[in-house]
Amino acid sequence: MAIESKNTALVKYLLENEKYSKCIDLNTKNDEDEYPIITAFYANTVEIFRYLLEKGADANTKNKNGTSLLSLVIDRYNYNVKFINYLFDRHVNINEKDSSGNYPLIKAINKNDFDSVILLIKYGSDVNVVDKEGNSPLVYAIQKKSLSIVMHLIKNGANINFFIRNRNQPLTAALQNFNESFIKFIIDKGADLNYTDDKNKTPLFYAVRDRSEVIIKYLIDRGAK
Known part of the structure; x- marks a missing residue:
């Protein structure tokens, strides 16, 4: 409830007060079958999101549908870039497929999201991964007719x-x-x-x-x- 209402002060109070903190596991699902860090992202509260990661929330958490936190961020239209930067700071698994067999980099390419592509590659996305359809990021970038992404992929080692x-x-x-x-x-x-x-x-x-x-x-x- 504190996360959903974006009450940062209450979240911090609960996690920093020993009386309550010993009863709280940030990596246990709530009654809605979601982890606190997922709830913070859905609530679009960057400050609580960052704070939960700092307090030990797992950056590689998946939602109840099996989609990773990183994929959720990439999927959101016009997301706050701070979300993805905080995940990178916590060494998120950047090359993990989601429940549908899709990679974050390919998701970003299919959205024609050049800024996310740059960030993902900067932090270690494999530019030669093969998705469930048997295609590489470069093929998708070409199909999307995104010259800037194509050139960036090739510059960073995509197999032509x-x-x-x-x-x-x-x-x-x-x-x-x-x-x-x-x-x-x-x-x-x-x-x-x-x-x-x-x-x-x-x-x-x-x-x-x-x-x-x-x-x-x-x-x-x-x-x-």
């Missing part, structure tokens, strides 16, 4: 030739989603021009099917077959 059978390879995704200048950018960054997918098709095949003569010539001039 990532490929899983039956799934997208970055160059193929670029051919389907971006303009000529960006496709050239992907190629110049070292994309494999002659890989074959599960249908035994190459990038040149998709270029002939979907793109302009400029891209076809560009691929051939650089060795595509």
